[in-house]
Amino acid sequence: MHLKAFVKRLLPHLPRWAQQSIRKRAEQQRLAQHAARKQRTQVLLADVIAQLEGFEFGSDVIVHGSISNIGKMDKPVPALVEALLHLVDTRHHTLLVPALPYNTTMKEYLDGLANFDLRSAKNAMGAISNLVMAMPGAMRSLHPTHSVVALGPQALAYTQDHQRDSTPFGPHSPYAKLTARRGKILLVGVGLNSVTCFHVYEDLLGADCPVQVYLPNSYTVPCIDAQGQSLSINTVAHNPQVSAVRDCERARPWLEQAGAIRSVPLGEAELSLIDAWLFTRTLLERLKQGESIYGKVRLKPEQIAAIDRRLRELDPSKA
Structure with a gap:
Protein backbone atom coordinates (compact mmCIF):
# COMPACT_ATOMS: atom_id res chain seq x y z
CA MET A 1 0.00 0.00 0.00
CA HIS A 2 1.32 3.47 -0.86
CA LEU A 3 2.15 5.73 2.08
CA LYS A 4 -0.51 8.28 1.09
CA ALA A 5 -3.22 5.59 1.00
CA PHE A 6 -2.02 4.21 4.34
CA VAL A 7 -2.20 7.64 5.99
CA LYS A 8 -5.67 8.23 4.52
CA ARG A 9 -6.95 5.00 6.08
CA LEU A 10 -5.24 5.65 9.40
CA LEU A 11 -6.39 9.28 9.74
CA PRO A 12 -9.99 8.68 10.98
CA HIS A 13 -8.67 6.53 13.84
CA LEU A 14 -6.35 9.23 15.20
CA PRO A 15 -7.27 11.88 17.81
CA ARG A 16 -8.52 15.16 16.43
CA TRP A 17 -5.32 17.09 17.24
CA ALA A 18 -3.28 14.52 15.29
CA GLN A 19 -5.67 14.70 12.33
CA GLN A 20 -5.37 18.49 12.27
CA SER A 21 -1.58 18.33 12.47
CA ILE A 22 -1.36 15.86 9.58
CA ARG A 23 -3.77 17.92 7.48
CA LYS A 24 -1.77 21.09 8.18
CA ARG A 25 1.46 19.44 7.08
CA ALA A 26 -0.22 17.97 4.00
CA GLU A 27 -1.57 21.41 3.08
CA GLN A 28 1.90 22.92 3.47
CA GLN A 29 3.34 20.22 1.21
CA ARG A 30 0.56 20.77 -1.31
CA LEU A 31 1.22 24.51 -1.44
CA ALA A 32 4.95 23.92 -1.83
CA GLN A 33 4.29 21.48 -4.68
CA HIS A 34 1.97 23.96 -6.37
CA ALA A 35 4.58 26.71 -6.09
CA ALA A 36 7.21 24.43 -7.63
CA ARG A 37 4.80 23.39 -10.37
CA LYS A 38 4.17 27.00 -11.30
CA GLN A 39 7.90 27.55 -11.64
CA ARG A 40 8.29 24.50 -13.87
CA CYS A 197 -21.34 12.98 -8.33
CA PHE A 198 -19.87 9.61 -7.35
CA HIS A 199 -22.28 9.69 -4.41
CA VAL A 200 -25.39 9.90 -6.62
CA TYR A 201 -25.48 6.15 -7.24
CA GLU A 202 -25.00 5.49 -3.52
CA ASP A 203 -27.98 7.66 -2.59
CA LEU A 204 -30.04 6.10 -5.39
CA LEU A 205 -29.61 2.75 -3.68
CA GLY A 206 -29.90 3.99 -0.10
CA ALA A 207 -30.15 1.08 2.35
CA ASP A 208 -29.63 -1.34 -0.56
CA CYS A 209 -26.12 -0.02 -1.21
CA PRO A 210 -23.71 -2.82 -0.21
CA VAL A 211 -21.33 -0.26 1.27
CA GLN A 212 -22.99 1.77 4.02
CA VAL A 213 -21.28 5.08 3.40
CA TYR A 214 -23.13 7.10 6.06
CA LEU A 215 -22.92 7.03 9.83
CA PRO A 216 -26.19 5.88 11.47
CA ARG A 281 -25.19 3.99 -15.05
CA THR A 282 -21.67 2.56 -15.41
CA LEU A 283 -21.09 2.68 -11.66
CA LEU A 284 -24.34 0.80 -11.04
CA GLU A 285 -23.51 -1.80 -13.69
CA ARG A 286 -20.05 -2.36 -12.21
CA LEU A 287 -21.50 -2.54 -8.71
CA LYS A 288 -23.82 -5.30 -9.90
CA GLN A 289 -20.66 -7.17 -10.91
CA GLY A 290 -19.23 -6.75 -7.42
CA GLU A 291 -16.89 -3.86 -8.23
CA SER A 292 -16.99 -0.54 -6.41
CA ILE A 293 -14.85 2.48 -5.64
CA TYR A 294 -14.44 0.93 -2.17
CA GLY A 295 -13.10 -2.35 -3.55
CA LYS A 296 -14.75 -5.69 -4.21
CA VAL A 297 -18.20 -6.23 -2.69
CA ARG A 298 -20.56 -9.16 -2.25
CA LEU A 299 -24.18 -8.55 -3.14
CA LYS A 300 -27.33 -10.05 -1.72
CA PRO A 301 -30.18 -10.93 -4.10
CA GLU A 302 -32.24 -7.97 -2.87
CA GLN A 303 -29.32 -5.63 -3.54
CA ILE A 304 -28.98 -6.91 -7.10
CA ALA A 305 -32.72 -6.41 -7.56
CA ALA A 306 -32.42 -2.83 -6.27
CA ILE A 307 -29.60 -2.10 -8.71
CA ASP A 308 -31.71 -3.47 -11.57
CA ARG A 309 -34.60 -1.20 -10.54
CA ARG A 310 -32.36 1.86 -10.50
CA LEU A 311 -30.91 0.98 -13.88
CA ARG A 312 -34.43 0.70 -15.34
CA GLU A 313 -35.36 4.05 -13.80
CA LEU A 314 -32.27 5.63 -15.35
CA ASP A 315 -33.07 4.19 -18.77
CA PRO A 316 -36.84 3.58 -19.11
CA SER A 317 -36.39 2.52 -22.75
CA LYS A 318 -34.79 -0.71 -21.49
CA ALA A 319 -37.55 -1.47 -18.96
Whole structure:
Protein backbone atom coordinates (compact mmCIF):
# COMPACT_ATOMS: atom_id res chain seq x y z
CA MET A 1 0.00 0.00 0.00
CA HIS A 2 1.32 3.47 -0.86
CA LEU A 3 2.15 5.73 2.08
CA LYS A 4 -0.51 8.28 1.09
CA ALA A 5 -3.22 5.59 1.00
CA PHE A 6 -2.02 4.21 4.34
CA VAL A 7 -2.20 7.64 5.99
CA LYS A 8 -5.67 8.23 4.52
CA ARG A 9 -6.95 5.00 6.08
CA LEU A 10 -5.24 5.65 9.40
CA LEU A 11 -6.39 9.28 9.74
CA PRO A 12 -9.99 8.68 10.98
CA HIS A 13 -8.67 6.53 13.84
CA LEU A 14 -6.35 9.23 15.20
CA PRO A 15 -7.27 11.88 17.81
CA ARG A 16 -8.52 15.16 16.43
CA TRP A 17 -5.32 17.09 17.24
CA ALA A 18 -3.28 14.52 15.29
CA GLN A 19 -5.67 14.70 12.33
CA GLN A 20 -5.37 18.49 12.27
CA SER A 21 -1.58 18.33 12.47
CA ILE A 22 -1.36 15.86 9.58
CA ARG A 23 -3.77 17.92 7.48
CA LYS A 24 -1.77 21.09 8.18
CA ARG A 25 1.46 19.44 7.08
CA ALA A 26 -0.22 17.97 4.00
CA GLU A 27 -1.57 21.41 3.08
CA GLN A 28 1.90 22.92 3.47
CA GLN A 29 3.34 20.22 1.21
CA ARG A 30 0.56 20.77 -1.31
CA LEU A 31 1.22 24.51 -1.44
CA ALA A 32 4.95 23.92 -1.83
CA GLN A 33 4.29 21.48 -4.68
CA HIS A 34 1.97 23.96 -6.37
CA ALA A 35 4.58 26.71 -6.09
CA ALA A 36 7.21 24.43 -7.63
CA ARG A 37 4.80 23.39 -10.37
CA LYS A 38 4.17 27.00 -11.30
CA GLN A 39 7.90 27.55 -11.64
CA ARG A 40 8.29 24.50 -13.87
CA THR A 41 5.21 24.68 -16.07
CA GLN A 42 3.78 27.73 -17.82
CA VAL A 43 0.34 27.24 -19.34
CA LEU A 44 -1.27 29.48 -21.94
CA LEU A 45 -4.96 30.25 -21.51
CA ALA A 46 -5.25 29.92 -25.29
CA ASP A 47 -4.06 26.31 -25.02
CA VAL A 48 -6.59 25.56 -22.27
CA ILE A 49 -9.39 27.02 -24.37
CA ALA A 50 -8.23 25.11 -27.45
CA GLN A 51 -8.42 21.84 -25.53
CA LEU A 52 -11.82 22.72 -24.08
CA GLU A 53 -13.12 23.55 -27.56
CA GLY A 54 -12.36 19.96 -28.51
CA PHE A 55 -14.99 18.79 -26.03
CA GLU A 56 -18.67 18.59 -26.88
CA PHE A 57 -20.65 20.35 -24.18
CA GLY A 58 -24.19 21.07 -25.43
CA SER A 59 -25.65 20.51 -21.97
CA ASP A 60 -25.53 21.70 -18.38
CA VAL A 61 -22.07 21.29 -16.82
CA ILE A 62 -20.66 21.07 -13.30
CA VAL A 63 -17.00 22.12 -13.01
CA HIS A 64 -14.42 20.84 -10.56
CA GLY A 65 -11.06 22.54 -10.93
CA SER A 66 -7.63 23.44 -9.60
CA ILE A 67 -5.61 25.62 -11.96
CA SER A 68 -2.50 25.32 -9.79
CA ASN A 69 -2.41 21.57 -10.48
CA ILE A 70 -1.87 22.34 -14.16
CA GLY A 71 0.83 24.99 -13.73
CA LYS A 72 1.01 28.76 -13.91
CA MET A 73 -1.47 30.20 -16.38
CA ASP A 74 -0.49 33.30 -18.33
CA LYS A 75 -3.89 34.90 -17.68
CA PRO A 76 -5.82 35.27 -14.40
CA VAL A 77 -8.47 32.69 -13.47
CA PRO A 78 -11.38 35.09 -14.23
CA ALA A 79 -10.36 34.92 -17.88
CA LEU A 80 -10.76 31.14 -17.81
CA VAL A 81 -14.16 31.43 -16.11
CA GLU A 82 -15.33 33.83 -18.82
CA ALA A 83 -14.19 31.33 -21.44
CA LEU A 84 -16.11 28.54 -19.66
CA LEU A 85 -19.28 30.64 -19.62
CA HIS A 86 -18.93 31.09 -23.37
CA LEU A 87 -18.12 27.45 -24.12
CA VAL A 88 -20.97 26.10 -22.00
CA ASP A 89 -23.17 28.88 -23.44
CA THR A 90 -25.00 29.96 -20.31
CA ARG A 91 -27.66 31.63 -22.44
CA HIS A 92 -29.01 28.12 -23.07
CA HIS A 93 -27.28 25.85 -20.55
CA THR A 94 -26.48 26.06 -16.86
CA LEU A 95 -23.01 26.10 -15.33
CA LEU A 96 -22.70 24.56 -11.87
CA VAL A 97 -19.87 24.46 -9.33
CA PRO A 98 -19.62 22.72 -5.94
CA ALA A 99 -19.70 25.09 -2.96
CA LEU A 100 -18.78 22.90 -0.02
CA PRO A 101 -17.93 25.09 2.99
CA TYR A 102 -15.25 22.85 4.50
CA ASN A 103 -12.08 20.92 3.67
CA THR A 104 -12.04 18.47 6.59
CA THR A 105 -14.12 15.32 6.89
CA MET A 106 -17.88 15.74 6.71
CA LYS A 107 -18.27 14.39 10.25
CA GLU A 108 -15.65 16.71 11.70
CA TYR A 109 -17.30 19.68 10.03
CA LEU A 110 -20.81 18.77 11.22
CA ASP A 111 -19.61 18.01 14.75
CA GLY A 112 -18.39 21.59 15.05
CA LEU A 113 -21.18 23.30 13.09
CA ALA A 114 -23.45 25.61 15.10
CA ASN A 115 -25.49 26.85 12.12
CA PHE A 116 -25.37 27.42 8.37
CA ASP A 117 -26.22 30.79 6.84
CA LEU A 118 -26.51 30.54 3.06
CA ARG A 119 -25.93 34.28 2.72
CA SER A 120 -22.48 34.21 4.30
CA ALA A 121 -21.23 30.60 4.37
CA LYS A 122 -17.78 30.28 2.88
CA ASN A 123 -17.03 28.31 -0.26
CA ALA A 124 -13.91 26.18 0.18
CA MET A 125 -13.86 24.84 -3.38
CA GLY A 126 -11.32 27.22 -4.90
CA ALA A 127 -11.10 30.15 -7.27
CA ILE A 128 -13.30 28.92 -10.12
CA SER A 129 -16.15 28.07 -7.78
CA ASN A 130 -15.91 31.35 -5.85
CA LEU A 131 -15.81 33.42 -9.02
CA VAL A 132 -18.97 31.78 -10.36
CA MET A 133 -20.69 32.21 -6.98
CA ALA A 134 -19.97 35.96 -7.05
CA MET A 135 -21.54 36.50 -10.48
CA PRO A 136 -24.91 38.23 -10.92
CA GLY A 137 -27.69 35.68 -11.20
CA ALA A 138 -25.77 32.88 -9.49
CA MET A 139 -27.84 30.82 -7.04
CA ARG A 140 -26.64 28.55 -4.24
CA SER A 141 -28.54 25.51 -3.04
CA LEU A 142 -29.42 25.35 0.64
CA HIS A 143 -27.53 22.45 2.15
CA PRO A 144 -25.12 22.67 5.10
CA THR A 145 -22.51 20.27 3.68
CA HIS A 146 -22.82 19.95 -0.11
CA SER A 147 -24.31 23.13 -1.50
CA VAL A 148 -23.95 23.87 -5.21
CA VAL A 149 -23.89 27.16 -7.12
CA ALA A 150 -25.68 27.38 -10.47
CA LEU A 151 -25.60 30.07 -13.12
CA GLY A 152 -27.83 29.99 -16.17
CA PRO A 153 -31.43 29.44 -17.27
CA GLN A 154 -32.03 26.43 -14.98
CA ALA A 155 -30.20 27.81 -11.93
CA LEU A 156 -33.37 27.91 -9.82
CA ALA A 157 -34.47 24.44 -10.89
CA TYR A 158 -31.11 23.03 -9.84
CA THR A 159 -30.75 24.80 -6.52
CA GLN A 160 -34.28 24.79 -5.10
CA ASP A 161 -35.35 22.01 -2.75
CA HIS A 162 -31.87 20.59 -2.05
CA GLN A 163 -32.71 20.84 1.65
CA ARG A 164 -35.66 18.43 1.26
CA ASP A 165 -33.48 15.33 1.06
CA SER A 166 -32.18 13.51 4.14
CA THR A 167 -28.90 12.82 2.31
CA PRO A 168 -26.80 15.32 0.32
CA PHE A 169 -27.14 13.54 -3.05
CA GLY A 170 -30.82 12.62 -3.03
CA PRO A 171 -33.33 13.23 -5.86
CA HIS A 172 -33.73 16.95 -5.04
CA SER A 173 -29.98 17.59 -5.08
CA PRO A 174 -28.28 19.38 -7.99
CA TYR A 175 -26.05 16.31 -8.41
CA ALA A 176 -28.97 13.95 -9.01
CA LYS A 177 -30.70 16.51 -11.23
CA LEU A 178 -27.58 16.86 -13.38
CA THR A 179 -27.58 13.08 -13.86
CA ALA A 180 -31.27 13.02 -14.77
CA ARG A 181 -30.81 15.93 -17.20
CA ARG A 182 -27.86 14.12 -18.81
CA GLY A 183 -25.43 16.90 -18.07
CA LYS A 184 -21.63 16.82 -18.04
CA ILE A 185 -18.89 16.91 -15.40
CA LEU A 186 -15.81 18.94 -16.35
CA LEU A 187 -12.54 18.34 -14.50
CA VAL A 188 -9.89 21.05 -14.85
CA GLY A 189 -6.62 19.89 -13.36
CA VAL A 190 -8.20 17.41 -10.92
CA GLY A 191 -8.87 13.68 -11.01
CA LEU A 192 -11.83 11.47 -10.25
CA ASN A 193 -11.42 11.78 -6.48
CA SER A 194 -12.73 15.35 -6.81
CA VAL A 195 -16.02 14.24 -8.42
CA THR A 196 -18.87 14.61 -5.92
CA CYS A 197 -21.34 12.98 -8.33
CA PHE A 198 -19.87 9.61 -7.35
CA HIS A 199 -22.28 9.69 -4.41
CA VAL A 200 -25.39 9.90 -6.62
CA TYR A 201 -25.48 6.15 -7.24
CA GLU A 202 -25.00 5.49 -3.52
CA ASP A 203 -27.98 7.66 -2.59
CA LEU A 204 -30.04 6.10 -5.39
CA LEU A 205 -29.61 2.75 -3.68
CA GLY A 206 -29.90 3.99 -0.10
CA ALA A 207 -30.15 1.08 2.35
CA ASP A 208 -29.63 -1.34 -0.56
CA CYS A 209 -26.12 -0.02 -1.21
CA PRO A 210 -23.71 -2.82 -0.21
CA VAL A 211 -21.33 -0.26 1.27
CA GLN A 212 -22.99 1.77 4.02
CA VAL A 213 -21.28 5.08 3.40
CA TYR A 214 -23.13 7.10 6.06
CA LEU A 215 -22.92 7.03 9.83
CA PRO A 216 -26.19 5.88 11.47
CA ASN A 217 -26.90 9.10 13.36
CA SER A 218 -28.20 12.23 11.68
CA TYR A 219 -27.59 15.92 12.35
CA THR A 220 -30.20 18.66 12.67
CA VAL A 221 -28.59 21.90 11.51
CA PRO A 222 -30.15 25.35 12.09
CA CYS A 223 -30.01 27.13 8.74
CA ILE A 224 -30.86 30.51 7.22
CA ASP A 225 -31.87 30.63 3.56
CA ALA A 226 -31.19 33.31 0.95
CA GLN A 227 -34.24 35.32 2.09
CA GLY A 228 -33.13 35.32 5.73
CA GLN A 229 -35.71 32.75 6.81
CA SER A 230 -34.75 30.26 9.54
CA LEU A 231 -35.29 26.53 9.18
CA SER A 232 -33.74 23.26 10.31
CA ILE A 233 -32.20 20.75 7.92
CA ASN A 234 -31.59 17.11 8.71
CA THR A 235 -28.62 15.42 7.10
CA VAL A 236 -26.23 12.55 7.64
CA ALA A 237 -22.44 12.41 7.56
CA HIS A 238 -20.19 10.14 5.55
CA ASN A 239 -18.43 7.56 7.68
CA PRO A 240 -14.80 8.75 7.66
CA GLN A 241 -13.50 5.19 8.02
CA VAL A 242 -15.42 4.11 4.91
CA SER A 243 -14.38 7.26 3.05
CA ALA A 244 -10.75 6.46 3.87
CA VAL A 245 -10.83 3.34 1.68
CA ARG A 246 -12.68 5.04 -1.19
CA ASP A 247 -10.58 5.43 -4.33
CA CYS A 248 -12.57 6.89 -7.20
CA GLU A 249 -9.71 6.33 -9.63
CA ARG A 250 -10.66 2.64 -9.53
CA ALA A 251 -13.55 3.64 -11.79
CA ARG A 252 -11.40 5.21 -14.52
CA PRO A 253 -10.99 2.05 -16.67
CA TRP A 254 -14.72 1.27 -16.30
CA LEU A 255 -15.65 4.78 -17.43
CA GLU A 256 -13.19 4.70 -20.32
CA GLN A 257 -14.52 1.33 -21.48
CA ALA A 258 -18.10 2.67 -21.36
CA GLY A 259 -17.18 5.86 -23.22
CA ALA A 260 -18.28 7.94 -20.23
CA ILE A 261 -15.06 9.97 -19.92
CA ARG A 262 -12.68 11.72 -22.26
CA SER A 263 -9.38 13.12 -20.99
CA VAL A 264 -6.61 15.17 -22.57
CA PRO A 265 -3.26 16.12 -21.01
CA LEU A 266 -2.62 19.74 -20.12
CA GLY A 267 0.44 21.10 -18.31
CA GLU A 268 1.16 18.79 -15.38
CA ALA A 269 -2.42 17.51 -15.13
CA GLU A 270 -5.33 16.96 -17.49
CA LEU A 271 -8.77 18.06 -18.57
CA SER A 272 -11.62 15.54 -18.51
CA LEU A 273 -15.26 15.63 -19.57
CA ILE A 274 -17.66 13.05 -18.14
CA ASP A 275 -21.20 12.17 -19.20
CA ALA A 276 -23.00 12.34 -15.82
CA TRP A 277 -25.83 9.97 -16.78
CA LEU A 278 -23.55 7.34 -18.36
CA PHE A 279 -21.20 7.79 -15.40
CA THR A 280 -23.89 6.81 -12.88
CA ARG A 281 -25.19 3.99 -15.05
CA THR A 282 -21.67 2.56 -15.41
CA LEU A 283 -21.09 2.68 -11.66
CA LEU A 284 -24.34 0.80 -11.04
CA GLU A 285 -23.51 -1.80 -13.69
CA ARG A 286 -20.05 -2.36 -12.21
CA LEU A 287 -21.50 -2.54 -8.71
CA LYS A 288 -23.82 -5.30 -9.90
CA GLN A 289 -20.66 -7.17 -10.91
CA GLY A 290 -19.23 -6.75 -7.42
CA GLU A 291 -16.89 -3.86 -8.23
CA SER A 292 -16.99 -0.54 -6.41
CA ILE A 293 -14.85 2.48 -5.64
CA TYR A 294 -14.44 0.93 -2.17
CA GLY A 295 -13.10 -2.35 -3.55
CA LYS A 296 -14.75 -5.69 -4.21
CA VAL A 297 -18.20 -6.23 -2.69
CA ARG A 298 -20.56 -9.16 -2.25
CA LEU A 299 -24.18 -8.55 -3.14
CA LYS A 300 -27.33 -10.05 -1.72
CA PRO A 301 -30.18 -10.93 -4.10
CA GLU A 302 -32.24 -7.97 -2.87
CA GLN A 303 -29.32 -5.63 -3.54
CA ILE A 304 -28.98 -6.91 -7.10
CA ALA A 305 -32.72 -6.41 -7.56
CA ALA A 306 -32.42 -2.83 -6.27
CA ILE A 307 -29.60 -2.10 -8.71
CA ASP A 308 -31.71 -3.47 -11.57
CA ARG A 309 -34.60 -1.20 -10.54
CA ARG A 310 -32.36 1.86 -10.50
CA LEU A 311 -30.91 0.98 -13.88
CA ARG A 312 -34.43 0.70 -15.34
CA GLU A 313 -35.36 4.05 -13.80
CA LEU A 314 -32.27 5.63 -15.35
CA ASP A 315 -33.07 4.19 -18.77
CA PRO A 316 -36.84 3.58 -19.11
CA SER A 317 -36.39 2.52 -22.75
CA LYS A 318 -34.79 -0.71 -21.49
CA ALA A 319 -37.55 -1.47 -18.96
